[in-house]
Structures are given as C-alpha cells and as structure tokens.
Amino acid sequence: MKKPAMKKFLFVLDKPPHGSVTGQEALDAILMGSAFTQCSVLFLRDGLYQVLGGQDTTQLATKDYSVTYKALADYGVTGVYCRQSHLGERKLDTSDLAIAVQALSEAEVKQMFVDHDVILSF
Amino acid sequence: MKFSVAVFGAPYSSQASLTALRFSTAVIEAKHDLYRVFFYHDGVYCGNSLITPPQDEININEAWCNLAKTHDTELVVCIASALRRGMLDKTEADRYEKTAWNLSPEFTVSGLGQLIDAGLESDRLVTFLP
Numbered sequence: 001m002k003k004p005a006m007k008k009f010l011f012v013l014d015k016p017p018h019g020s021v022t023g024q025e026a027l028d029a030i031l032m033g034s035a036f037t038q039c040s041v042l043f044l045r046d047g048l049y050q051v052l053g054g055q056d057t058t059q060l061a062t063k064d065y066s067v068t069y070k071a072l073a074d075y076g077v078t079g080v081y082c083r084q085s086h087l088g089e090r091k092l093d094t095s096d097l098a099i100a101v102q103a104l105s106e107a108e109v110k111q112m113f114v115d116h117d118v119i120l121s122f
Numbered sequence: 123m124k125f126s127v128a129v130f131g132a133p134y135s136s137q138a139s140l141t142a143l144r145f146s147t148a149v150i151e152a153k154h155d156l157y158r159v160f161f162y163h164d165g166v167y168c169g170n171s172l173i174t175p176p177q178d179e180i181n182i183n184e185a186w187c188n189l190a191k192t193h194d195t196e197l198v199v200c201i202a203s204a205l206r207r208g209m210l211d212k213t214e215a216d217r218y219e220k221t222a223w224n225l226s227p228e229f230t231v232s233g234l235g236q237l238i239d240a241g242l243e244s245d246r247l248v249t250f251l252p
Contacts, residue, residue: 007241007242009238009241021163021206022163025162025163025202025203028202028234029162029234029237029238032233032234032235032237032238033238033241035235035238036235036238036239036242037238037242118241118242118247119249120128120237120241120247120249121249121251122130122163122251
C-alpha cells in the first residue's frame with residue numbers, strides 16, 4: 001500500500017447543480033480532501049453545469065455555491081478536468097465555464113481513473 | 123485487506139445502504155478489516171433510530187447498529203450532512219437547543235476529514251451511491 005500522504009484522490013461529479021445538494025456536498029469533500037492530499041476534479045455529463053459561468057440562484061432559494069469553485073486553485077486543486085465530447089453535446093466551450101477546466105479525450109479520461117488511487121463519485 | 127465503505131444513499135429510497143450493509147458484512151465474514159463506514163449525503167438517514175418499517179421488512183438502521191455491536195464497526199455520519207437533514211445526537215441537539223434527537227448511539231457524528239482519512243488509510247474505499 002502507498003503511504004497515505006502519497007495517495008491521489010479523484011472527485012467525479014456528474015450531476016447538475018441546485019436540483020439537489022449533491023454538488024455542494026461534493027465541493028465540501030473536495031476542499032476537505034485538498035487539506036490532506038493531492039486532489040483532482042472531473043466533471044462528466046451534466047456535472048459540467050456545476051461550473052457554468054453566470055449562475056444566479058436568487059429566485060431558487062438555494063445557495064450559489066458555484067462561486068466557491070473559484071477557490072479550488074487557492075486550495076491547491078489545480079487538476080480540474082472534463083470530457084471534451086460532453087462539452088460539445090451541451091453546446092458548451094471551456095470559455096463558458098467559471099473556472100479553468102481542461103478538456104480531455106475519452107482515452108485521457110480513462111487514464112484519469114487509472115492514475116488516481118481513490119475515486120469518489122458524487 | 124483493509125476496506126472502508128461510504129454510503130451516500132438514503133435507506134429504502136435507494137438500494138445503496140442495503141447493498142453497503144451486505145458488502146460490509148461480507149468484508150467482515152471474509153476476515154478482511156473494515157476500517158470505517160462513513161455516511162454522507164442522504165446516507166446519514168441510516169442513523170435514524172426512529173426508522174420503523176413494517177414487521178416483515180428489514181430495519182436498516184437496526185441492521186447497521188447490530189453490525190456495529192457485533193463487530194465493533196465504526197459508523198460515522200458527516201456532521202454537516204446530518205445537521206442539514208435533521209439527524210442529531212444528544213450533544214448536537216443540546217448545542218442547537220432542539221427538543222429532540224434521533225441518532226442511534228452506535229453512530230458517531232464527525233467531520234468530512236473522516237471520509238478523507240478512510241480513503242488514505244484503507245486499501246479500498248468503496249462508495250455506494252443511490
């Protein structure tokens with residue numbers, strides 16, 4: 001077994017924001033993880049909407065936690081990824097997103113799951 | 123091998139908690155080490171001691187409690203997830219001046235650090251999503 005401090009965590013988010021508290025609680029887990037070890041984040045499918053720019057929840061009575069994603073870099077979480085085809089399916093571009101997200105091919109996404117020691121899906 | 127289990131699904135609403143329970147039992151029966159069971163999201167409802175299903179159905183809360191009592195398994199609910207959903211032990215109920223509490227004593231309330239620690243310390247962290 002690897003030394004605990006050397007383990008790399010991958011957080012996978014595939015659900016849109018605000019419909020449930022899932023994204024908010026996933027973000028809490030990412031921030032907590034970043035205090036202990038190296039963490040990466042992978043947005044898949046509708047999970048991309050978690051970081052869509054220009055969100056306004058004033059009429060939803062939910063917290064606009066999308067602004068907290070901007071703090072990821074300050075927490076040392078620099079590996080933030082998505083799948084290129086999932087952007088295209090939603091007519092999105094990385095420039096539509098509120099934070100810097102690196103678009104990956106299908107093969108590169110698969111490699112992400114290989115390269116990380118602990119996968120947490122939300 | 124050292125396992126930890128993370129439960130994200132509410133009892134009865136999804137199969138997640140029941141499958142997690144059976145997996146945890148199998149881990150112990152196979153003589154592996156079950157380091158921790160961490161309840162997050164709606165999984166925290168597994169700690170609800172007021173769960174009262176019909177008599178011919180499994181009481182998932184009771185089943186988790188029995189696992190903890192029989193095998194000294196650590197059952198941890200995330201404090202933020204639990205408080206948000208009204209799952210409180212006596213300490214938290216007193217702190218927030220609530221008139222009742224509902225978390226079974228076999229469950230402990232702790233922070234998300236326990237989930238990260240489970241991932242760091244275990245050979246496998248197995249997540250059960252709804």
